[in-house]
Amino acid sequence: MTTRLEALSAAYLEGLRAYLEAASETGLAHAYELGRQAMADGLGLLDIAQLHRGALDTLVLPAAAADRERLLDAATAFFNELLAPFELSIEGYRAALTASEERFHLAVSGAMAGLWDWNPQTDEIYFSPQFKRIMGYEDSELPNEREAHFGAVHADDQDRVAQRMKAHLEDRLAYDIEYRVIAKSGEVRWVHSRGQALWNASGKPYRMVGWILDVTDRKRDEEALRTSQEEMRRLSVHIQQVREQEKARIARELHDDLGQQLTALKMATSLLEHAEDNDRARADQGALNGLYAMIDNLVQSVRHIAADLHPVILDDLGLIPAIDSLVDEFSARYGIRVIRHIDADAISFNRECRIDMFRMVQEALTNVARHSGATEVVLDIERVDPHCIVRIADNGRGAAHHGAKGRHSFGLLGMRERAALLGGEIRISTAPGKGFALTALLPLASIEAKPAP
Ligand SMILES: Nc1ncnc2c1ncn2[C@@H]1O[C@H](COP(=O)(O)OP(=O)(O)OP(=O)(O)O)[C@@H](O)[C@H]1O
Ligand SMILES: [Mg+2]
Structure with a gap:
């Protein structure tokens, strides 16, 4: 560096001397070139200032007092020209910085992912607005403090997250993990988090940057x-x-x-x-x-x-007579009155759906006998386009749950399966002391016999 400074110093002195003798455009162009040279050599502004001062001492101070002001003006013009490349580069740098900051802000604000940027040395941390949104907060509501996020990690996942973070910072294993957080509303959300640390020459992490993505919906689907x-x-x-x-x-x-x-x-x-x-x-x-x-x-x-x-009557007489006979037998056996609203004349049930519908009603009635303690059941079978609705509602003790998924309960599960096979679904409405009502919604498209072509 010193030799470069010395070489430049000599060239500067030479160039300035020539310019002071005959101010010319070529002289100024030479100053500009020297400035570029200084930058290329990695010299700083302080070096340049020192060099200029030395040149003034040599060339301007010894001159006659009457000449000094003119010489000083010319030397300043020369010096300014030499500084021009520095100024241009600073301006360029500033513009580039502004553009890159703008790009960063655009990326941060438009991203689905929530970004975080952490300094493990000082523990300073930055959370992007989207990061806070994933946690259910507005930008101003969540402080940029590590605890604001790590404190909200689900208690069962905290150890796992801490271990993976440690393994990344110490052993440089990938930090790529899914865990649960408690959002502002108290709701549990799943996030997928990835991060990458930077280590200094002595192997200490000095920065870690990463993102989180809300994967709650995917997790729920997987769970279901x-x-x-x-x-x-x-x-x-x-x-x-x-x-x-x-x-x-x-x-x-x-x-x-x-x-x-x-x-x-x-x-x-x-x-x-x-x-x-x-x-x-x-x-x-x-x-x-x-x-x-x-x-x-x-x-x-x-x-x-x-x-x-297999109830032969189903094949011989059809679904509704078979259900009628089932209901008669049920009432006679358990002494439970069944009020029928069967308005299915307009439906011609196809062969495939009969046994499924019959078994659904049979299972619902068996449940009434076993669990409800009811004295009365209302059975509706009606056409409500585009569905056939089968509803079995009792006035019994009801249940606190909508058909618990007990280890040994298969009746409702089987009914749901049968309904799903027909493209329909089962809905249950019940509460303790409020009876139990089970509704099967079955698309007519899949249970009606197709008219002969
Ligand atoms: N009509 C009803 N009134 C009150 N509770 C009911 C009624 N129907 C069903 N339940 C509740 O829903 C649970 C699940 O019913 P489900 O038919 O699936 O199983 P289950 O009848 O207990 O056993 P199974 O597998 O033999 O049918 C029952 O154990 C009962 O607690
Ligand atoms: Mg049952």
Whole structure:
């Protein structure tokens, strides 16, 4: 640097001397060139000022007093020309700085991401307005203090966030994490946060910059998907079990009920065969009557078993008569009055939806019998375009929840599944002491038989 300064000093003295002797444009151009040279050499304004002072001492001070003022003016003009490249560069720098600041502000204000910029040495931190908005605050409401954010991290996630931050600052592992924050409203929101630190030569972090993105909606969707997959898994396990239990029940009924009746029938037939001739005529009529009664019972039992497996009446007479007969049986068995508002004449139910709709009503009525303690049920089936609405409402004790997802409750889950398969949904309205009302909204498009082309 010193040699450069010395070289420049000599050139400056030479140039100024020539300019003082004959002020010319070329002389000024030379001054400008020297200024560029000084900048390129990395000299500062103080160096230049010193150099100029030295030149004045050598060239202007010794001159005759009468000449000094003119010489001083010329030297100043020369010096100003030398400073011009410095001024231009400062102006350019300022313009570039303003542009880059404007760009930064535009980026910060338009971004979806909330930015943060932290100095781990002084603990100073900057949060962009969007950062504060994600937390539910206006720009002026949240101070630029680290605690303002880290204090709002969900208690269960604080350790994880602190560990990842430490791992980044100390071991330089990536800082890329999702965690929960408590927003101003108290609502829990999920954020995705990434950051990058800068380390000085001695390995100390002196700055860390990053962003957060609000990913609450995505997290909620993932959560809902996980829950529904879990429910589906439980439901399918349950269906397997029910199938096995059903087989066991049918086997038991066939064995205990039909088996015994058939054995009795066989014995009675055999008795009839071996009866003494003189008894036979007398025995004939009574024994035959007994056999007929047994056969009637058998037929009855077979009907019951078959009806449980699949209500034949559904196929023979259709959905509404099958529901009517179900309701009659329900009222007779549990002594609960059912008021029917069935106005479905305008709907011709297709074959595919019948069993689903029948099972939904059946499960709802079973729930009424099991859980409600009701004395009365209102059953509505009506057409409200573009839906068919099936509503089963009781006047019982109701429930505090809308069908809890208990480990062993599958009735409502199965109904929801059936409704979803038909493109519809189940809505529940209940409260303790206020009865339980279940509504199935089923699109007519999927339950009505298509008119023959
Ligand atoms: N009509 C009703 N009145 C009061 N509570 C009801 C009624 N229907 C359902 N519930 C409540 O909703 C819960 C869930 O019903 P769901 O049919 O899914 O299961 P469940 O009847 O308990 O068992 P299952 O799997 O055998 O049907 C019930 O346990 C009960 O607490
Ligand atoms: Mg149930």
